[in-house]
Amino acid sequence: MIKTILLRTAMVGAAMTFGATAAHAQAQPDGNSLRPNAQYFEKEFEARKTMGESGESANVFERSKMVASCVQRQAGDEAMDLVGGELTDDEDYDALNGALSRKYRQCMTEESSGLPIDYVGLALVETIVLAKREEMVTPKPVTDMAAAQAFIVGGDDDLPIDKVGRCIAVLAPASIVRVMDTESNSDAEKDALQAAYQSAPQCGVSERPEIEDMVQRRAMVEGLYAWRMMQDS
Secondary structure, three states: OHHHHHHHOHHHHHHHHHHHHHHHHHHOOOOOOOOOOOOOOHHHHHHHHHHOOHHHHHHHHHHHHHHHHHHHHHHHHHHHHHOOOOOOOOOOOHHHHHHHHOOOHHHOOOOOOOOOHHHHHHHHHHHHHHHOHHHHHOOOOOOOHHHHHHHHHOOOOOOHHHHHHHHHHHHOHHHHHHHHOOOOOOHHHHHHHHHHHHHOHHHOOOOOOOOOHHHHHHHHHHHHHHHHHHHHO
16 A cells, blocks of 8 residues: 555655656766756765765775774664764764764774765664664565655655655665665666665666766665664654
8 A cells, every 4th residue: 555655646756856857967967066956965966076986985985884883883772873964863963973083083093084974974874774684674564654655755855866765765675775785886786776776666766867876875775774763763
């Protein structure tokens, strides 16, 4: 029943808008310096301007994983209190910033100096999810259809890719965990992203769009974590 609801309401409009967004992004001559869409995720746009090509962005994310793994090892379940970002009450990652400058400052090395905090935050989410892999890959029954629909649709300013990511989180969480198992900017990541879209065709996207893979990965990963936190609350 939830699949029918999602098809008829939340994702139809999002998929149409998303198609236009992806097509616009594909048409741009230089993804390194241009906004693909007027409503594009602001932090991601700024990070792309700073970091340049996808390969460099991937390198930053892989280094961010090292910091996140250090934090998770030391904090254990308390690492969940440090999760921030758009889908939390700590949009600016204040808790994580504070922890890295004090309690877990030993996780910051010369190599990790200057890493964007939202990349470290995303890496921390992945680390937490992978530590709870068995729990995360098994879809939980959706008992509140209205809540699931509202979660996917989100706010008026949410990007279509974020809505699609949240939809996949509800319907096919295991496919997102498989994305996390891959190295960023790798062929394996591209294949896993493609498989994630195909695992939940109800979400309105069947092919990996021509926008930066990190944007897609972030939408799925943060969507999965937020959905599970919402179900457990």
